[in-house]
Amino acid sequence: MNQSQERIVPAAGLQALEEDIFRKLGFTEEGSRLAAKSLVEADLRGVSSHGALRIPTYAARVQHGVVTTDGPLELIADHGATAVIDGRHTLGQIPGTRAMELAIAKAEEYGVGCVGVCHSHHYGTAAYYAQMAAAKGMVGMSMTNTAPLMPPLGGLKKVVGTNPISIAVPSRRHFDVVLDMATSTVAHGKLQIAAKEGKPIPLGWATDAQGNPTTDAKAAIDGGFLSPVGGPKGFGLAVIIDLLCGPLVGSACGDKLMPAARFFSAPQNCGNLFLAIRISAFRDLDTFLEEVDAYIDFIKSCPTNDTVDGVYMPGELEALRREQRLCSGIPLPEAVVRDLCELAESLGLEPKSYLA
Numbered sequence: 545m546n547q548s549q550e551r552i553v554p555a556a557g558l559q560a561l562e563e564d565i566f567r568k569l570g571f572t573e574e575g576s577r578l579a580a581k582s583l584v585e586a587d588l589r590g591v592s593s594h595g596a597l598r599i600p601t602y603a604a605r606v607q608h609g610v611v612t613t614d615g616p617l618e619l620i621a622d623h624g625a626t627a628v629i630d631g632r633h634t635l636g637q638i639p640g641t642r643a644m645e646l647a648i649a650k651a652e653e654y655g656v657g658c659v660g661v662c663h664s665h666h667y668g669t670a671a672y673y674a675q676m677a678a679a680k681g682m683v684g685m686s687m688t689n690t691a692p693l694m695p696p697l698g699g700l701k702k703v704v705g706t707n708p709i710s711i712a713v714p715s716r717r718h719f720d721v722v723l724d725m726a727t728s729t730v731a732h733g734k735l736q737i738a739a740k741e742g743k744p745i746p747l748g749w750a751t752d753a754q755g756n757p758t759t760d761a762k763a764a765i766d767g768g769f770l771s772p773v774g775g776p777k778g779f780g781l782a783v784i785i786d787l788l789c790g791p792l793v794g795s796a797c798g799d800k801l802m803p804a805a806r807f808f809s810a811p812q813n814c815g816n817l818f819l820a821i822r823i824s825a826f827r828d829l830d831t832f833l834e835e836v837d838a839y840i841d842f843i844k845s846c847p848t849n850d851t852v853d854g855v856y857m858p859g860e861l862e863a864l865r866r867e868q869r870l871c872s873g874i875p876l877p878e879a880v881v882r883d884l885c886e887l888a889e890s891l892g893l894e895p896k897s898y899l900a
């Protein structure tokens with residue numbers, strides 16, 4: 545363990561442990577592999593809010609019967625370049641991966657593929673799916689809705705989720721460009737950390753219970769609200785994502801959508817939308833990749849002041865972290881490792897043998 549109460553764990557061991565936990569919970573071999581892969585990728589890229597940390601909640605939701613483990617996915621609409629998969633309330637990573645694979649196959653054939661998932665559940669990071677398309681020389685896009693966490697501007701009730709979107713564009717010499725963002729300024733967890741440490745939060749992160757911008761993390765938590773990124777623009781984007789992941793694919797939106805954390809009475813019923821665009825249907829792929837690389841060179845050549853150590857593209861810091869963690873292991877908070885090990889032991893596994 546290092547000084548900051550973290551434990552370094554190997555990516556392969558973490559993947560094996562998570563897969564076995566999912567198998568013990570009743571998921572198929574394949575479902576277990578898909579779910580674990582998305583979570584390990586999040587921890588490799590440093591998006592630890594969407595990695596191993598989530599597994600105890602997923603397990604509790606399975607044990608309460610609001611996440612299913614055995615229902616086969618069903619293709620409920622299929623029209624040329626578009627399709628809809630019924631996720632049957634299983635972990636969103638499973639139909640999500642299948643939906644993006646189908647979108648990629650459709651883009652191979654038609655130039656573009658767009659696949660929705662209804663009756664889904666928390667699917668991890670939006671980037672995971674967008675990157676699948678980029679790895680195939682395509683532009684990828686992925687989005688999901690969540691239970692309401694933000695009010696409209698000036699509103700005093702949560703009406704729209706932190707609905708994230710990711711868009712990935714492949715390059716050749718550089719890392720793929722991967723924008724992956726929630727539509728709230730920050731995740732709720734950042735308010736909790738600031739409140740715990742008694743530190744002020746920057747104006748713009750959240751409001752108090754009366755909807756006034758606040759620097760007081762505790763006021764934001766006690767009845768206050770997360771703010772959308774960029775005010776009305778982030779709010780508008782969150783609304784559009786709710787409509788594309790709800791009514792368009794046949795899942796819930798707004799307050800019909802249930803929380804996926806600390807709530808065990810009903811399936812989440814979120815929706816997801818995946819888009820793949822085959823670049824070679826527009827123009828020569830090699831020419832495109834050369835131009836993307838030249839563009840990245842141009843952006844990264846921007847002079848900087850001394851507040852930063854250089855210019856990074858969207859997704860670059862995560863890609864650098866991933867490279868480093870694949871070699872030297874993933875630092876996970878000790879509490880996350882402890883909870884994961886306790887869950888594994890309760891399922892009859894010996895977690896120490898995986899994480900050595």
Ligand SMILES: NC(=O)c1ccc[n+]([C@@H]2O[C@H](COP(=O)([O-])OP(=O)(O)OC[C@H]3O[C@@H](n4cnc5c(N)ncnc54)[C@H](O)[C@@H]3O)[C@@H](O)[C@H]2O)c1
Pocket residue numbers: 591593594666667668669670671688689690706707708709710722723724725726727730731855856857858859860861862
């Ligand atoms: N499944 C769900 O229900 C759900 C809901 C909300 C968020 N999420 C996920 O949460 C994760 C975190 O979202 P977030 O909005 O907090 O992300 P973030 O604020 O950490 O990053 C947003 C974007 O900014 C880029 N970025 C960050 N620092 C940069 C820098 N110095 N230079 C250039 N680019 C930089 C990142 O690469 C990323 O593309 C995402 O993976 C998102 O998909 C999931």
